[in-house]
Amino acid sequence: MLITNLEYLPDRKIVRHIGLVQGSTVRAKHAGRDFMAGLKNIFGGELKGYTELLNESRDEAIERMMEQAKQVGANAVINVRFSTSSVAAGAAEIFAYGTAVVIE
Known part of the structure; x- marks a missing residue:
């Protein structure tokens, strides 16, 4: 399945517009990550635990x-x-949300 943030596909023809599709997830913070984030707030730097959580x-x-x-x-x-x-x-x-279509 092709996924893009473009509003149209320059090299493909859309043959059918289906409509809105969506997906979501709700995540809670992890106590261990919160502790490490607190330390990073003191010393500075990337909060890798949160970066990982958001990527997932x-x-x-x-x-x-x-x-x-x-x-x-x-x-x-x-x-x-x-x-x-x-x-x-x-x-x-x-x-995450976008427009479902059928392309050639």
Whole structure:
């Protein structure tokens, strides 16, 4: 399945527009990662535990979006975007969405 953040595909023809597809995941912070993040706030540097958590969350949201696209008969998702929101103290949602299409 082709996934892109472009609004159209310059080298492909869209033969059918299906509509919005989406995928999301809600993740909570890990106590050990919070401790290490607290130390990094003092000394500075990348919060690798959080970077890893967000990468895993984006991948899962994309997989769920792709699964929904397959279920509606799409072979591509264009104009893909991400959004995040706080759901509860220490938990956040990663949301991926785009337009499901069929391309030649």
